[in-house]
Amino acid sequence: xxxxxxxxxxxxxxxxxxxxxxxxxxxxxxxxxxxxxxxxxxxxxxxxxxxxxxxxxxxxxxxxxxxxxxxxxxxxxxxxxxxxxxxxxxxxxxxxxxxxxxxxxxxxxxxxxxxxxxxxxxxxxxxxxxxxxxxxxxxxxxxxxxxxxxxxxxxxxxxxxxxxxxxxxxxxxxxxxxxxxxxxxxxxxxxxxxxxxxxxxxxxxxxxxxxxxxxxxxxxxxxxxxxxxx
Amino acid sequence: xxxxxxxxxxxxxxxxxxxxxxxxxxxxxxxxxxxxxxxxxxxxxxxxxxxxxxxxxxxxxxxxxxxxxxxxxxxxxxxxxxxxxxxxxxxxxxxxxxxxxxxxxxxxxxxxxxxxxxxxxxxxxxxxxxxxxxxxxxxxxxxxxxxxxxxxxxxxxxxxxxxxxxxxxxxxxxxxxxxxxxxxxxxxxxxxxxxxxxxxxxxxxxxxxxxxxxxxxxxxxxxxxxxxxx
DNA sequence: ACAAAAGTGTTCACACTACACCCATGG
DNA sequence: CCATGGGTGTAGTGTGAACACTTTTGT
Numbered sequence: 001x002x003x004x005x006x007x008x009x010x011x012x013x014x015x016x017x018x019x020x021x022x023x024x025x026x027x028x029x030x031x032x033x034x035x036x037x038x039x040x041x042x043x044x045x046x047x048x049x050x051x052x053x054x055x056x057x058x059x060x061x062x063x064x065x066x067x068x069x070x071x072x073x074x075x076x077x078x079x080x081x082x083x084x085x086x087x088x089x090x091x092x093x094x095x096x097x098x099x100x101x102x103x104x105x106x107x108x109x110x111x112x113x114x115x116x117x118x119x120x121x122x123x124x125x126x127x128x129x130x131x132x133x134x135x136x137x138x139x140x141x142x143x144x145x146x147x148x149x150x151x152x153x154x155x156x157x158x159x160x161x162x163x164x165x166x167x168x169x170x171x172x173x174x175x176x177x178x179x180x181x182x183x184x185x186x187x188x189x190x191x192x193x194x195x196x197x198x199x200x201x202x203x204x205x206x207x208x209x210x211x212x213x214x215x216x217x218x219x220x221x222x223x224x225x226x227x228x229x230x
Numbered sequence: 231x232x233x234x235x236x237x238x239x240x241x242x243x244x245x246x247x248x249x250x251x252x253x254x255x256x257x258x259x260x261x262x263x264x265x266x267x268x269x270x271x272x273x274x275x276x277x278x279x280x281x282x283x284x285x286x287x288x289x290x291x292x293x294x295x296x297x298x299x300x301x302x303x304x305x306x307x308x309x310x311x312x313x314x315x316x317x318x319x320x321x322x323x324x325x326x327x328x329x330x331x332x333x334x335x336x337x338x339x340x341x342x343x344x345x346x347x348x349x350x351x352x353x354x355x356x357x358x359x360x361x362x363x364x365x366x367x368x369x370x371x372x373x374x375x376x377x378x379x380x381x382x383x384x385x386x387x388x389x390x391x392x393x394x395x396x397x398x399x400x401x402x403x404x405x406x407x408x409x410x411x412x413x414x415x416x417x418x419x420x421x422x423x424x425x426x427x428x429x430x431x432x433x434x435x436x437x438x439x440x441x442x443x444x445x446x447x448x449x450x451x452x453x454x455x456x457x458x459x460x
Numbered sequence: 461a462c463a464a465a466a467g468t469g470t471t472c473a474c475a476c477t478a479c480a481c482c483c484a485t486g487g
Numbered sequence: 488c489c490a491t492g493g494g495t496g497t498a499g500t501g502t503g504a505a506c507a508c509t510t511t512t513g514t
Contacts, residue, residue: 005269005320008280011241014313014324039235050238053322057313081311081326083244083287090235092283094244094324096311145375164466181468182504204465205512394493411495412477434492435485 015088015095016060017048017132019079019139020069022104022119023156028172029119030136031068031102032128036116039090040129046136047117048095061098068115069102075155076100077146079139087131095131099139101155147173148230151192154213162200162208163187170230190228192218245318245325246290247278247362249309249369250299252334252349253386258402259349260366261298261332262358266346269320270359276366277347278325291328298345299332305385306330307376309369317361325360329369331385377403378460381422384443392430392438393417400460420458422448 020031035045051060079097199207250261265275281290309327429437
């Protein structure tokens, strides 16, 4: 811990709030909870927590994520810092928002009830406490930007996925339909996926092939001067 | 000031560091200073300051900007929060970075010496204290993104500018040459500039026409479903 | 045999790139 | 009159958008 060099005396609580995105029932959802403490107890809120003395912002966010999802190695990225004076009526708190992408397939549903938490479709978001709605808007904008330029969309799946489901996810993120052939053409052109020999028959008689993201192929693709783009 | 609802006791100094961009001598520069206090006194640093109890993050950044530039209404945007435990050896400090675009033409050069400050070309940046180099990298990346999608490049000028200088600025930001005709075509296609009847003769015998950004035309351009793109 | 979702190619429009010459003026 | 930077148009190419039918298989 660094020594106190500065005479400045204004110190602040620093919180971390997480926008946890998941893909479920063809829709993009985020994990919300009923706020367990006053003020605004019982209202809908993002998952959050305070940063401790001996941890970094990123570590604090990872802690929050693990606490509510029990998943490790979650993809996570900072959205920004929110520092309005009156943003939290409970105290002067500076909050740093992070968004995260989780694999809903392996999500432990008993956790949700334990924390009074719920997956809510991004179209049916209730009013959230403080400035959390703004955080969600900012996170969604950043998510769209990142998805279009980096191969993070695959983080929503546990390893394998089908092209129809990938496209459904893409459409849920951008809230716009895409032509199936154009979408698949773009994916195929990059050559960064491997097709497995097995099919997912849960949503059609014919079945859709599973694919996996091949990081090595991706690295080679990038190394040869190409740019990922979705 | 909100009441203290939370029993949490970990409080932190919150600083704001500003990456102040200016355009000078065909090059993009940022304003640096010799750090006036220990630790690392005398080393190169961004312009910064601590946030006070009764001000927001944005206000704290505006305060820093005004202190070092004496300009009001500066374009400014948050880059992100930096919260590594050991990032500042002087104390545990969470710092929030902002970048800003200033009009160097109206810059009071006496200020620079008063604060031991200096405009430094982004290619010749020295090693800065703490994680300031990383902040600059992040700010530059964000700047490039924003410039390509929003008409903020005009913030570098006090009202009028010539197309050659605008192109020089663009090239300085992206570090790549652009074809003159293509660049002007793109600008002209949007129809968001007004050509003045006067010329800048400081860099050629013939003189280059001055232009101004016309916000009303810009709003109409956007309202008709078009997208700004540079 | 039929319903329901998976899979597959081609054409067209537009945006981006490359490229070279004349113009205006001060010295 | 010439050196210097300002200003202009066109053709080609590649990328993104539109579009419809066949395949598979469980019921």
